[in-house]
Amino acid sequence: MGEREDYQADDTLDLEVPSAPPPDASGDFGSLNEPSFIGEIPWHEARRGPMVIALAGGKGGAGRSLLAANVGLFLASLGREVIVADLDPAGANLHTYLGVEPLLLSFGALLRGGTRPQLERISGMSLWLCRAPRPLTASPVDPLREETLEMALNSEADIVILDMGAQHDDLTLDQFLSADLGVLVTLPDSAAVERAYAFLRTALYRRILHGSDEPAVIARALLNADHVNQLETPTALIEALSGVHPNAASAIRARLMAFTPKILMNRCRARADRELEAGMISALRRLWGINAEGLGGGDHDDIAHESTRKRRPVMLAYPGSTLGGEVERLSRRLLALLNAGVERA
Amino acid sequence: MSGLNLYERLEIDPGASDDEVRRAYKRLTQLFSPSGVVCYGLYRAEEIKALLEDFKAAYETLVDPERRRRYDQQLYPQGHPSARAAEAVKRGPPRPALPADPLSLLDLPQDAVIDGPVLAMVRQLCQVPLAEIAERTKISMFTLRCIEEPRYADLPAPVYLRGFLKQIATLLHLDGDRVVREYMHGVERWQKARKKARW
Numbered sequence: 001m002g003e004r005e006d007y008q009a010d011d012t013l014d015l016e017v018p019s020a021p022p023p024d025a026s027g028d029f030g031s032l033n034e035p036s037f038i039g040e041i042p043w044h045e046a047r048r049g050p051m052v053i054a055l056a057g058g059k060g061g062a063g064r065s066l067l068a069a070n071v072g073l074f075l076a077s078l079g080r081e082v083i084v085a086d087l088d089p090a091g092a093n094l095h096t097y098l099g100v101e102p103l104l105l106s107f108g109a110l111l112r113g114g115t116r117p118q119l120e121r122i123s124g125m126s127l128w129l130c131r132a133p134r135p136l137t138a139s140p141v142d143p144l145r146e147e148t149l150e151m152a153l154n155s156e157a158d159i160v161i162l163d164m165g166a167q168h169d170d171l172t173l174d175q176f177l178s179a180d181l182g183v184l185v186t187l188p189d190s191a192a193v194e195r196a197y198a199f200l201r202t203a204l205y206r207r208i209l210h211g212s213d214e215p216a217v218i219a220r221a222l223l224n225a226d227h228v229n230q231l232e233t234p235t236a237l238i239e240a241l242s243g244v245h246p247n248a249a250s251a252i253r254a255r256l257m258a259f260t261p262k263i264l265m266n267r268c269r270a271r272a273d274r275e276l277e278a279g280m281i282s283a284l285r286r287l288w289g290i291n292a293e294g295l296g297g298g299d300h301d302d303i304a305h306e307s308t309r310k311r312r313p314v315m316l317a318y319p320g321s322t323l324g325g326e327v328e329r330l331s332r333r334l335l336a337l338l339n340a341g342v343e344r345a
Numbered sequence: 346m347s348g349l350n351l352y353e354r355l356e357i358d359p360g361a362s363d364d365e366v367r368r369a370y371k372r373l374t375q376l377f378s379p380s381g382v383v384c385y386g387l388y389r390a391e392e393i394k395a396l397l398e399d400f401k402a403a404y405e406t407l408v409d410p411e412r413r414r415r416y417d418q419q420l421y422p423q424g425h426p427s428a429r430a431a432e433a434v435k436r437g438p439p440r441p442a443l444p445a446d447p448l449s450l451l452d453l454p455q456d457a458v459i460d461g462p463v464l465a466m467v468r469q470l471c472q473v474p475l476a477e478i479a480e481r482t483k484i485s486m487f488t489l490r491c492i493e494e495p496r497y498a499d500l501p502a503p504v505y506l507r508g509f510l511k512q513i514a515t516l517l518h519l520d521g522d523r524v525v526r527e528y529m530h531g532v533e534r535w536q537k538a539r540k541k542a543r544w
Contacts, residue, residue, distance in 0.1 A: 188382065189382065190382050190385045190386075193382050193383070193385055193386060194385050194386030195386075196386075197385075197386040197387045198386060275372075275376065276382055276383060279376040279377075279381075279382075279383035280383055282356065282373075282376070282383075283376075283377070283383050283384060283387055283388065284387070286349075286396070287387060287388065287392070
């Protein structure tokens, strides 16, 4: 009997996504009437390998890197094999939050460029930095960033945390959409909330209207013909679409329902700040019909400043602080959501 | 919005109390205010206006018992699905409606003043348990007992006490001003007596 219990316990702890897709994967959308082409979009494929948490969007300085670093440390302390990858092309500073020395590049190194990500190990957690010298080009495609991402996604880790940065480029959007948890970190102020909506708008467009598959093409054609901007919201679009092409309409609706970004309102100071998360989710549901989910805002703590200034990670130097508690709570919530996702699959 | 029923619009349970309806309306009008943060960068001015009008319409229907009853009938022809409604059924038949002037039923002498014991008598006559008053007014059971006994020494400061008395009076269909005036008179008499005793 003991044997059997052990076996079950192991089973629930196993974080890997089952390698074979469940036999009736298409039945997921049964209530939404078929669509067969839904399986064609790449981010819907049953993925093998590590679970992915992508922190993206919002505004610079919202706290993505600090949270990525410390959530990574906490999950590693629970015994998970964790990789935290810094994929922020602009403000790649994850190493600072973990006390890793900065990279001082010579002009010669800048000229020659580099191709390998830097791999570090801190308190049982892997830190992957793509901060080797980049070739001096203005190309929007960053081979080093792509390679680091590719390596992380194909690694043996249990959990990969991607710190994507605040910009809206294709790589960031695709990771936000395909990750097990796409987390948008924002702040309780107008500028950050506006940026968050802007990011979600772009991500939603990419999720439901981008690509060369039939529903997306039909929907875009309809939008192109809409010269008076009547089809302002996804709901209006789907309604119009269902008159012309019911299959495409239900495919788009299924994608809309599958778009469940997680929102984290960071650094709350007042009660009104904490209510903003629920407010944003309500506003998004009413206007776009999407089901965003709140992670339960984090409180402001001056220890973040102290930790960054002294380059000592919160979870190692100040684990008993308010912020340490917030990180722990957030980590457990993320873990619960990841496990729930596995059970659903 | 068009697909949502009035309860969904206000983000409340179909069994929500009047108070919950009021609070939900207040919360939403504050959240979705044109000068707030929630709508910034997502809604146009006219969309916010439409949203607020929707909230108002939903609120006005749901706080009016008669209109809410008619709306519920139309929304749930098979009966109300609310868990609270089921709970109310479990609790047994509703008690008879409160009399319009409970004091007249008490057989009090002509010059009687309203004090703690009178309030307790009215409450028992109306078959309202103390716990229900506590639940509906959010006044603690301890304070309510102190008011009824009356244990003057343990009462809250007069400024709070007046508010509490008014709330209790409203629940028991009493004249709030009269209750406050006569009860507070008793409190003042007690205070004077205590001062004298000290000297």
